[in-house]
Amino acid sequence: MKERMTRRTFLKAAxxxxxAIAFPVSRAEVALGQKPGEKFTFAYISDSHITQIKGTExxxxxxxxxxxxxxxxxxxxxxPDFVVFGGDLxxxxxxxxxxxGLEMLKDVTVPIKWVIGEHDYYLDLGKYWQEKMAPxxxxxxxxxxxxxxxxxxxxxDDWIHKRWPTSEERMLQMARLDxxxxxxxxxxxxxxxxxxxxxxxxxxxxxxxxxxxxxxYKIFKPWNFWTDDAEQVQAILKPFKxxxxxxxxxxxxxxxxxGNLTFNAFMATAWPWPYVNTYSQLPNKMPALTVPMNRADPxxxxxxxxxxxIELPAGIVHHYELWENPAxxxxxxxxxxxxxxxxxxxxGKRIPPQKHY
Amino acid sequence: MRKxxxxxxxxxxxxxxxxxxxxxxxxxTEADLKKWNEAYMAAVKEGDSxxxxxxxxxxxxSCDMCHPNGSNAHPETYPxxxxxxxxVVGLRDMINxxxxxxLEGTPLAADDPKMIALEAYITYERRGVKLDPGKH
Numbered sequence: 001m002k003e004r005m006t007r008r009t010f011l012k013a014a015x016x017x018x019x020a021i022a023f024p025v026s027r028a029e030v031a032l033g034q035k036p037g038e039k040f041t042f043a044y045i046s047d048s049h050i051t052q053i054k055g056t057e058x059x060x061x062x063x064x065x066x067x068x069x070x071x072x073x074x075x076x077x078x079x080p081d082f083v084v085f086g087g088d089l090x091x092x093x094x095x096x097x098x099x100x101g102l103e104m105l106k107d108v109t110v111p112i113k114w115v116i117g118e119h120d121y122y123l124d125l126g127k128y129w130q131e132k133m134a135p136x137x138x139x140x141x142x143x144x145x146x147x148x149x150x151x152x153x154x155x156x157d158d159w160i161h162k163r164w165p166t167s168e169e170r171m172l173q174m175a176r177l178d179x180x181x182x183x184x185x186x187x188x189x190x191x192x193x194x195x196x197x198x199x200x201x202x203x204x205x206x207x208x209x210x211x212x213x214x215x216x217y218k219i220f221k222p223w224n225f226w227t228d229d230a231e232q233v234q235a236i237l238k239p240f241k242x243x244x245x246x247x248x249x250x251x252x253x254x255x256x257x258x259g260n261l262t263f264n265a266f267m268a269t270a271w272p273w274p275y276v277n278t279y280s281q282l283p284n285k286m287p288a289l290t291v292p293m294n295r296a297d298p299x300x301x302x303x304x305x306x307x308x309x310i311e312l313p314a315g316i317v318h319h320y321e322l323w324e325n326p327a328x329x330x331x332x333x334x335x336x337x338x339x340x341x342x343x344x345x346x347x348g349k350r351i352p353p354q355k356h357y
Numbered sequence: 358m359r360k361x362x363x364x365x366x367x368x369x370x371x372x373x374x375x376x377x378x379x380x381x382x383x384x385x386t387e388a389d390l391k392k393w394n395e396a397y398m399a400a401v402k403e404g405d406s407x408x409x410x411x412x413x414x415x416x417x418x419s420c421d422m423c424h425p426n427g428s429n430a431h432p433e434t435y436p437x438x439x440x441x442x443x444x445v446v447g448l449r450d451m452i453n454x455x456x457x458x459x460l461e462g463t464p465l466a467a468d469d470p471k472m473i474a475l476e477a478y479i480t481y482e483r484r485g486v487k488l489d490p491g492k493h
Contacts, residue, residue: 274429
């Protein structure tokens with residue numbers, strides 16, 4: 001029997017075709033010599049925040065973001081070696097939200113490396129995640145680079161176990177970014193001890209990539225753009241010559257350099273967060289290095305969202321694929337002291353949407 | 358004569374009294390200011406609650422999900438030409454656009470106490486920032 005084209009299959013094909021036409025296939029092939037190790041690329045999809053309204057009804061906006069990222073990652077040519085999922089797949093850590101998200105992510109044609117976010121963790125304290133996705137923290141090696149995945153969104157035991165009457169209430173409290181009753185993110189002693197042990201077998205020249213959900217430095221505590229024991233984690237990474245820390249949570253173009261550590265934030269597929277220096281009532285530590293992304297236009301649902309892909313290991317080239325905006329490329333080549341935007345880093349090159357906050 | 362003088366005294370006292378009453382129509386006190394400020398802060402608190410509520414719209418999305426602490430709302434720039442709406446609008450028009458679109462909800466009347474409360478909260482979180490009406 002000939003397969004009838006249903007409305008769904010038509011839309012799926014049309015969507016794929018549109019993505020193929022719209023997706024910028026050319027990527028900067030940066031010739032970075034000197035460093036040993038094979039050049040490779042991985043992609044990331046992060047902060048999808050799949051939200052159940054009720055039953056089988058989910059917030060369409062956030063579904064659309066994740067679907068679009070999956071289609072575009074699958075169009076990469078050559079394919080990335082793997083895709084990092086940067087955390088916050090579910091909005092309230094519900095089984096239905098995970099399943100709905102996994103249903104969309106199952107179409108990704110390369111392996112996924114999972115990083116847990118606070119929205120995934122605080123309902124069942126990582127039970128579903130560990131059963132279906134990955135351990136909460138682990139490491140792996142790939143083409144000469146040592147990858148470490150941390151669960152950086154832990155917090156005080158009292159806040160986790162004693163403060164709230166139900167796990168649903170605890171999840172709601174952690175879900176609110178500007179929560180005055182919130183609690184700071186932490187990596188904590190058990191993981192720090194594990195990290196020390198894990199890195200003991202690694203040579204100082206081996207490139208290291210740390211994948212975490214929250215930024216492993218201190219930007220703005222009220223929004224948990226923050227890890228309380230960041231300095232202690234950074235100290236463990238200090239002896240290594242080439243360390244990059246990639247994180248989600250902030251839903252924006254953000255990058256920084258602190259000593260030997262290069263930081264890069266993942267974009268979110270769901271929605272953009274404002275920059276911390278747009279909240280006028282409290283001081284903050286917005287990295288001066290970051291050239292902001294264009295101020296999002298709320299009338300364009302996908303503005304301020306996107307995904308990315310990263311070239312390694314000689315330096316780092318981070319391609320931010322921004323829907324509704326030209327792509328941004330942030331690069332730190334060997335010999336450079338810090339990452340820079342390849343087009344807008346110099347103050348004279350900034351454009352109004354980057355300044356008009 | 359005495360009666361006449363008494364009458365003059367009474368009339369002049371009355372006139373002064375009325376004069377005082379007319380000239381000092383709103384002699385508010387510190388206690389009044391405190392009371393009125395409490396009423397205002399109650400509206401800010403109500404607005405804070407609505408701003409963070411998953412029930413303002415119909416899809417559980419809340420304002421703080423894009424605007425933590427009311428950031429990136431730019432209340433000081435309204436009224437302005439809102440390019441996407443093609444006309445000059447006030448803050449509450451943009452609030453209603455958000456309620457209807459990302460929150461998939463029902464817009465509020467301009468004089469709805471909930472709308473006033475939302476404006477109170479958003480502007481409160483932006484206190485001290487100078488007015489810049491018309492800025493894109």
